[in-house]
Amino acid sequence: MGPLEDDDTAEITPEEGAAGLRAALRLLEHWQATPAQVQALLGAPDAETVEAWRQDDLGAGLPPETVLRLGILLGIHRGTRALFSDPVRGHAWMRTPSALFDGQSALERMAQGSIEDLIAVLGYLTAEAQ
Structure with a gap:
């Protein structure tokens, strides 16, 4: 069983979830993500939920899919940092149209919304960093 399937390793504390969320929200600001993109990237059901999360109101905690998305987003950030010594260039790369993603x-x-889309970007960065 892999780490994402192992219940013992997949559990995070509410504090860890909140810290990951804060880091991802800061990262999305650097990427200049629109509110709709932030909602899609986090897998949030609506804009009100994103705003509550911004205010550290996690209610019963973050949904497991959002926790997974946070990990992928932070992995993408790590990948851009490995490829670009200047973080500003890495942030700009995130917004630059590319043939790699059919002109997007x-x-x-x-921001198309599926986890597979996040994984595609992470996969590209991981391969390039090796």
């Missing part, structure tokens, strides 16, 4: 930017590709 990485951000636009990921």
Whole structure:
């Protein structure tokens, strides 16, 4: 069983979830994600939920899919940092249209909403960083 399937390793504390969410929200600001993109990237059901999360009102905690998305987003950030020594260039790359993503930017590709879209960007960055 892999780490995402193992119940013991997949559990995070509410504090860890909140810290990951804060980091991802800051990252999305650097990427200049629109409110609709933020909602799609986090897998939030609506804009009100995103706003509550911004205010650290996690209610019963983050949905497991959002926790997975946070991990992928932070992995993407790590990948851009490995490819670009200047973080500003890495942030700009996220918004730059690319043939890699059929003329879309990485951000636009990921904002289509599926986890597979996030994984596609992460996969590209992981392969390039090796």
